[in-house]
Amino acid sequence: MTGASVGALVAVLILFFVLLAIRLHVAFALMLAGLLGVVMLRSTDAAVSTGANAPFSTAADYSLIIIPLFIFMGVLAVKAGLAQAGFDVASRVLRKLPGGAALSSLAGSGMFAAVTGSSVATVATLAKVSTEAILKAGHSIKLAAGVVCAGGTLGVLIPPSIILVLYGIITEESIGRLLLAGIAPGILTILIYGMTIMGLVTRERRRTAGTANSLIERERAAAEEAKKIKMDGMGFAYLIVIFAVSIGTIYLGVATPTEAASFGATAALIILFIRSQKSKFLTGLKDSLVESIGLTSMTFLLMVGAGVFTYFLALSGASTALVDAVVSADVSPYLVLVLCLLMIIPLGMFLDGTSMILIAAPLLHPILTGYGFDAIWIGILIVKVAEMALITPPVGMNAFVYVGTVPQARLGETFRGIFPFIIADIVVVAILILVPDIVTFIPDLSGTT
Amino acid sequence: ACSDSGAEYTLHYATYSSPTSDQSKVVQRWAADIEEATNGEVEVIFHYSGSLIGAEDALQATLDGRVDIAQVGSIYAASDLSMYTVVDLPFKTKNPEVHMHSIMRLYEESETYREDFERQGVKLMYPLPLGSMMIGLSSPAATPEDLEGRSIRAGGLTSQVILARGANPVAMGANDIYESLERGIVQGYTSISLPNLPAFGLTRSTDYVVDPGIGVAGSSIVVINQDLYESMPEEYQQAIDEASANSLQYGTEEMDAAGAAACTELREAGTEFSAFEDADVEDWRGDLALDQDWVTEFEERGYDAQGVLDDFEQIIAEEEPLSDYSAPLNACMGGSQ
Amino acid sequence: MRTIPRPLVLLAETLVIVAGALLVFLMLLTVADVGGRAFADSSILGTVEISTLLMVAIAFLGLAAAEIHNRHVSVELVEAYLPPVVRLILAGVRTVLITLTGIVISWGLLGVLTSAFERGETTSGILRLATWPMKGILLVSFVLFFVVAIWNAINEFLDMKEGKVVEDDQLLAVQQAIDDADDITDTVVAHRTEEKK
Ligand code: NA
Ligand code: NA
Numbered sequence: 011m012t013g014a015s016v017g018a019l020v021a022v023l024i025l026f027f028v029l030l031a032i033r034l035h036v037a038f039a040l041m042l043a044g045l046l047g048v049v050m051l052r053s054t055d056a057a058v059s060t061g062a063n064a065p066f067s068t069a070a071d072y073s074l075i076i077i078p079l080f081i082f083m084g085v086l087a088v089k090a091g092l093a094q095a096g097f098d099v100a101s102r103v104l105r106k107l108p109g110g111a112a113l114s115s116l117a118g119s120g121m122f123a124a125v126t127g128s129s130v131a132t133v134a135t136l137a138k139v140s141t142e143a144i145l146k147a148g149h150s151i152k153l154a155a156g157v158v159c160a161g162g163t164l165g166v167l168i169p170p171s172i173i174l175v176l177y178g179i180i181t182e183e184s185i186g187r188l189l190l191a192g193i194a195p196g197i198l199t200i201l202i203y204g205m206t207i208m209g210l211v212t213r214e215r216r217r218t219a220g221t222a223n224s225l226i227e228r229e230r231a232a233a234e235e236a237k238k239i240k241m242d243g244m245g246f247a248y249l250i251v252i253f254a255v256s257i258g259t260i261y262l263g264v265a266t267p268t269e270a271a272s273f274g275a276t277a278a279l280i281i282l283f284i285r286s287q288k289s290k291f292l293t294g295l296k297d298s299l300v301e302s303i304g305l306t307s308m309t310f311l312l313m314v315g316a317g318v319f320t321y322f323l324a325l326s327g328a329s330t331a332l333v334d335a336v337v338s339a340d341v342s343p344y345l346v347l348v349l350c351l352l353m354i355i356p357l358g359m360f361l362d363g364t365s366m367i368l369i370a371a372p373l374l375h376p377i378l379t380g381y382g383f384d385a386i387w388i389g390i391l392i393v394k395v396a397e398m399a400l401i402t403p404p405v406g407m408n409a410f411v412y413v414g415t416v417p418q419a420r421l422g423e424t425f426r427g428i429f430p431f432i433i434a435d436i437v438v439v440a441i442l443i444l445v446p447d448i449v450t451f452i453p454d455l456s457g458t459t
Numbered sequence: 460a461c462s463d464s465g466a467e468y469t470l471h472y473a474t475y476s477s478p479t480s481d482q483s484k485v486v487q488r489w490a491a492d493i494e495e496a497t498n499g500e501v502e503v504i505f506h507y508s509g510s511l512i513g514a515e516d517a518l519q520a521t522l523d524g525r526v527d528i529a530q531v532g533s534i535y536a537a538s539d540l541s542m543y544t545v546v547d548l549p550f551k552t553k554n555p556e557v558h559m560h561s562i563m564r565l566y567e568e569s570e571t572y573r574e575d576f577e578r579q580g581v582k583l584m585y586p587l588p589l590g591s592m593m594i595g596l597s598s599p600a601a602t603p604e605d606l607e608g609r610s611i612r613a614g615g616l617t618s619q620v621i622l623a624r625g626a627n628p629v630a631m632g633a634n635d636i637y638e639s640l641e642r643g644i645v646q647g648y649t650s651i652s653l654p655n656l657p658a659f660g661l662t663r664s665t666d667y668v669v670d671p672g673i674g675v676a677g678s679s680i681v682v683i684n685q686d687l688y689e690s691m692p693e694e695y696q697q698a699i700d701e702a703s704a705n706s707l708q709y710g711t712e713e714m715d716a717a718g719a720a721a722c723t724e725l726r727e728a729g730t731e732f733s734a735f736e737d738a739d740v741e742d743w744r745g746d747l748a749l750d751q752d753w754v755t756e757f758e759e760r761g762y763d764a765q766g767v768l769d770d771f772e773q774i775i776a777e778e779e780p781l782s783d784y785s786a787p788l789n790a791c792m793g794g795s796q
Numbered sequence: 797m798r799t800i801p802r803p804l805v806l807l808a809e810t811l812v813i814v815a816g817a818l819l820v821f822l823m824l825l826t827v828a829d830v831g832g833r834a835f836a837d838s839s840i841l842g843t844v845e846i847s848t849l850l851m852v853a854i855a856f857l858g859l860a861a862a863e864i865h866n867r868h869v870s871v872e873l874v875e876a877y878l879p880p881v882v883r884l885i886l887a888g889v890r891t892v893l894i895t896l897t898g899i900v901i902s903w904g905l906l907g908v909l910t911s912a913f914e915r916g917e918t919t920s921g922i923l924r925l926a927t928w929p930m931k932g933i934l935l936v937s938f939v940l941f942f943v944v945a946i947w948n949a950i951n952e953f954l955d956m957k958e959g960k961v962v963e964d965d966q967l968l969a970v971q972q973a974i975d976d977a978d979d980i981t982d983t984v985v986a987h988r989t990e991e992k993k
Contacts, residue, residue: 029893032889033886038897042893052525062904063519065934066908066927067516069851070515070930072631075822075847075851079822263642266638268826272827273830276823276827300816303861306858307858537918538917619922627838630921631844
């Protein structure tokens, strides 16, 4: 890096954080800061061209059609009531376990994650139903908040996942492999979260045992109640169909991720048609399209901003210099890995999941793959930690969405409720680092390359 | 890592090629020559694999100053360097060296051809190597007619060439060929030349390699922003010109090296080589009116396209006897006979 | 307070519907192409080229509507702790910056459109589709988006000036997520009651 580049980099970073702090759109903050850098390093003409060409060159890319298609598929699945179906089935099956209501909320999040690609959507969709069921079983709102916010992170890990798709596009790694690689870590996360829930509930049961307000009694009453829930077997079956069409075909190697997304969305559309009253189908379709297009344009505007920003970073030589600096520092690759992952957490204070990946992936991926770490494994670790950043205090998007959706929840108790799940996440990340095979065995088994 | 290089000119080069491709290696040698000749006062920063600018944007970006130097593929040049796309026309020559020299001679000798570059504000420095067109297939084809009904990855004019024999041209990035071939989404691929196969993992998965007789179709060139070039002191311009002149030689050398490696890998994998018969190729060529279409398309835009095409063919005819270079595809074919 | 003029809303919503229709078309085109290739040995010529161009419209036609629904992400971290006067100034700065960005980007996009039109720019595949219509859509989408964004910023500034400070921990993005959740929950609940009937 030349002196001019270093100066530009400092100016750009300062401007970026100032713009974020004054609550400018994240996309604009990225764009304006990046453009300032281009003006400093090249010329005003070059900066205007960069900004003006970014939207077309960002979107005119065939591999990106998977993003609106996955979004559309998830929205249709919600509209068709499949999230609720998954939740109901879990409530019936798990009702007798300690913390059955919380466990079914977690399982519901997991199942919903299998058809939707976004973390915030999972929280927003399941917050009310889950909280209601968990409170009814006698648990605190802290537990409900923890389960829902942490459960939301499954939306990104378990395929389909917009963020894993973006990661694949940015780093030019196989999208199919990345999507498949998320499955086992997603299941591991569910298991560890489940153990956390059972631990918390057992402690609470013991604490209240014998009192008038015993948790065991209240849970038992709730379990009786849950027996009456009418299971929506078809809805549950449809949930599996969509997952099979969109992910199963990738696993079996009969479709590319792009094709799988088209077929998955088509299947979801047909399912919505079957399940809606015919008079309401068109309205439902229209609402789903409006919702999907809104989410799509939000994602792409962020990508345009990030594109301008990373253009500047490449021009300044900062990315290359960072890689060189880290590699020449001659420290343990695993130390670098852990430091890189830790760097992601504070980003969650300023950015949503998509922006975090758009900024972190181009910087961290080349550093870590440079050490010979498996690229897919790195991708899953980075995405997993970026999702953690959405639930860590003081600012975490999932927690904010939860507080917004559930009126009686306070931010403080929400974060306290999340805390045990952050510990659980640290355990999950540690396991994934120690046993990389958990990430890679499913893509290795499949026909995907 | 933060060494202040202190070079007087730091030129940013944007390419869609990967750092290890034969094309990038040529530019690396070119840049090293210039840095040496100018005592490091002119240095080149590489941005590979479209990391700075996408392939379609490369020319415009050189013009408006987003980059200084860029690799421009002929397939993306129809709107801006229309006359340069004459080099896309198939069935002209099977000799890449002849093709590269023709690209440069047209620039020196054809006013119409050169005017496009001048209007775009870029200077053509040198062409990058591109081998003869091949077709990779998962089952054998003895004649062009055998391609009928097969889905084959193709781009540019080659799509129309195989369409004329009933194949389904499928557009996809080179990175996706391997996976698509393995899954049977396509049964073959073209619009790629032999030296580039290893980069995309294709030496292990191509059962049959056919020389379809299309020859060299398509090219890419390295251009520099004209104003920038002219603003440089004469000694630096000279250094650039000399290195550019040497780069055609670098091109054939790097292509040979990459081609030999690809050939070895293909032979180890047991790939079978064959070529379509000359008579079949002549028929095929006769059924196509690509030259005429090209001339018509650009005459409508006010170019003397026929004149440029005639010059191109004339130059090729003059260059053919001067070169004994054999494309890696031919060389690899020859080894099997 | 923050009502967006009716014609703007209508226009934005129309564009969303157009984008939605294109998304469904894109989905069916891909299915037909893959199906054709798998079962009939014939793919649809130029599917990739058409899809790639359509992506541009699908990606950006919804920008203005998303802005109307406050969907774009911004983060309030520092602002909550600042005195009202400073926040008012910041709202003013925001308005200026958004306007500035809007002018630069719109101006640039107009240049890109003009250039694509004059040069007769086409896609590089077999169909050689003209790119200017999509670049026109891009210009329309962004101009409309910036008009709405500037309108919102000015109104937020005016609201603050009149003392109607937005509640502290209510992020715009959160408000949007809450609305979504309500929508979604309504749909789900409506669906279940429908089934019980
Ligand atoms: Na998911
Ligand atoms: Na956080």
